[in-house]
Amino acid sequence: MLRLANKIALVTGATSGIGLATAHRFVEEGAKVVITGTDAGRLEAASKELGDVLAIRADAGDVADQRRIADTIRDTFGRLDVLFVNAGVADFRPLDGWDEAGFDRSMAVNVKGPLFLVQALLPILSNPASIILNGSVNAHLGKPGSIVYAATKAALISLARTLSGELIGRGIRANVVSPGPVTTPLYGKLGFGDSDLAGFKDYLIGVLPIGRFGEAKEIADAIVYFASDESRFTVGSELVVDGGMINI
Ligand code: NAI
Numbered sequence: 001m002l003r004l005a006n007k008i009a010l011v012t013g014a015t016s017g018i019g020l021a022t023a024h025r026f027v028e029e030g031a032k033v034v035i036t037g038t039d040a041g042r043l044e045a046a047s048k049e050l051g052d053v054l055a056i057r058a059d060a061g062d063v064a065d066q067r068r069i070a071d072t073i074r075d076t077f078g079r080l081d082v083l084f085v086n087a088g089v090a091d092f093r094p095l096d097g098w099d100e101a102g103f104d105r106s107m108a109v110n111v112k113g114p115l116f117l118v119q120a121l122l123p124i125l126s127n128p129a130s131i132i133l134n135g136s137v138n139a140h141l142g143k144p145g146s147i148v149y150a151a152t153k154a155a156l157i158s159l160a161r162t163l164s165g166e167l168i169g170r171g172i173r174a175n176v177v178s179p180g181p182v183t184t185p186l187y188g189k190l191g192f193g194d195s196d197l198a199g200f201k202d203y204l205i206g207v208l209p210i211g212r213f214g215e216a217k218e219i220a221d222a223i224v225y226f227a228s229d230e231s232r233f234t235v236g237s238e239l240v241v242d243g244g245m246i247n248i
């Protein structure tokens with residue numbers, strides 16, 4: 001029996017990295033998958049790669065777009081069983097490099113959009129339903145440059161608990177998967193030059209007890225557990241998938 005047979009599952013920001021790998025795993029496990037992204041060309045490429053998926057162009061930081069996603073899923077499937085909130089901005093700057101617009105953008109994509117997406121989906125979330133939020137080890141660390149990113153990811157850990165507290169009576173549970181460093185296009189978007197980026201990656205490998213970056217599929221496998229009914233007794237919790245980075 002496939003682990004997600006007959007489930008309708010939404011993955012936000014599924015055109016690359018962890019989101020795309022998770023969409024692949026969801027398809028393999030028998031789910032009907034809905035994906036979102038901001039770029040029409042990249043959405044089309046991801047849809048071709050994944051096969052029979054519903055693609056919705058939407059900005060994860062835009063509240064009206066979150067309502068449109070919910071309306072489209074309601075009109076197409078009538079319900080949603082699994083939500084993986086993956087789309088995220090990783091904007092790293094020192095404290096004195098921040099301005100209000102950058103702060104608002106990180107908060108909008110990483111925190112505000114997810115909250116209003118869940119709100120918009122409430123009428124069609126099944127009983128049982130599983131919400132998985134993509135956190136980060138940065139929520140637990142005080143790494144220089146991560147001041148806003150880490151705060152947004154810490155907010156998601158809180159959100160998984162409060163959403164669960166409010167919604168578990170309806171059979172809806174929320175949990176967080178917090179990845180450590182994973183090889184995805186995200187690192188190319190941090191604004192480093194090539195040699196600085198190589199140095200940063202070497203530094204991270206040096207602090208990873210497992211001695212390497214994770215692969216997107218290794219995070220996706222954890223998300224499949226939360227998406228499936230195998231995790232039905234796991235509510236409001238966090239699974240850190242980080243090669244031992246924060247515990248060893
Ligand atoms: P990525 O850059 O490959 O994926 C990010 C995805 O989010 C892309 O599909 C992108 O198009 C989408 N996205 C970004 N802004 C969006 C917006 N406003 N609206 C809709 N979609 C948007 O990077 P990766 O690594 O797969 O990142 C996915 C999530 O994983 C993020 O939330 C990130 O914070 C988290 N994460 C990544 C880690 C890593 O080492 N790669 C570690 C910990 C967490």
